[in-house]
Amino acid sequence: MYNIVDTPPSKMLEYKKLLVGCPTWHIGELQDDWDAIYEEYKKLDFSNVKAAFFGCGDQVGYSDNFLDAIGLLAKPFIGNGGTLIGRWPTEGYEFEHSLALDGDDFLGLGLDNDNEEELTEERLIIWAELIRDEFES
Numbered sequence: 001m002y003n004i005v006d007t008p009p010s011k012m013l014e015y016k017k018l019l020v021g022c023p024t025w026h027i028g029e030l031q032d033d034w035d036a037i038y039e040e041y042k043k044l045d046f047s048n049v050k051a052a053f054f055g056c057g058d059q060v061g062y063s064d065n066f067l068d069a070i071g072l073l074a075k076p077f078i079g080n081g082g083t084l085i086g087r088w089p090t091e092g093y094e095f096e097h098s099l100a101l102d103g104d105d106f107l108g109l110g111l112d113n114d115n116e117e118e119l120t121e122e123r124l125i126i127w128a129e130l131i132r133d134e135f136e137s
């Protein structure tokens with residue numbers, strides 16, 4: 001497990017399977033430590049990497065930018081050749097806009113401890129089983 005604040009982004013390329021997490025902050029932005037390395041991150045070649053993304057957000061307080069950080073990280077990953085797994089249905093969430101959308105799914109697991117903390121553990125367990133299978137396929 002690495003904290004992006006003290007890890008060069010290129011470290012990600014040493015792995016074939018990754019879990020990447022980031023909360024959304026500052027109204028539709030990456031959390032600061034991710035933001036600081038975002039330009040470098042966007043240049044990485046993810047051709048040999050399979051990754052699942054997750055993020056924390058607030059669908060009530062930030063309904064127009066819910067979980068944007070997942071989209072900000074997942075889209076360049078796909079664009080640079082990465083194989084994304086772990087999409088998660090939007091059903092049951094209530095929000096207006098999100099950069100994390102891919103049709104009726106989020107590009108990763110969305111957690112909302114500000115409004116739905118009671119659902120977090122169940123979501124994590126289901127998603128963990130899903131990505132375990134997707135990582136192997």
Ligand SMILES: Cc1cc2nc3c(=O)[nH]c(=O)nc-3n(C[C@H](O)[C@H](O)[C@H](O)COP(=O)(O)O)c2cc1C
Pocket residue numbers: 023024025026027028029056057058059062065066067068113114
């Ligand atoms: C200043 C500020 C801006 C935020 N902006 C967003 C946002 O744009 N989109 C979103 O989904 N959540 C946003 N959030 C909610 C945070 O992502 C959420 O509170 C945090 O992930 C909860 O983490 P915690 O359970 O560790 O406290 C924002 C929170 C704060 C305080």
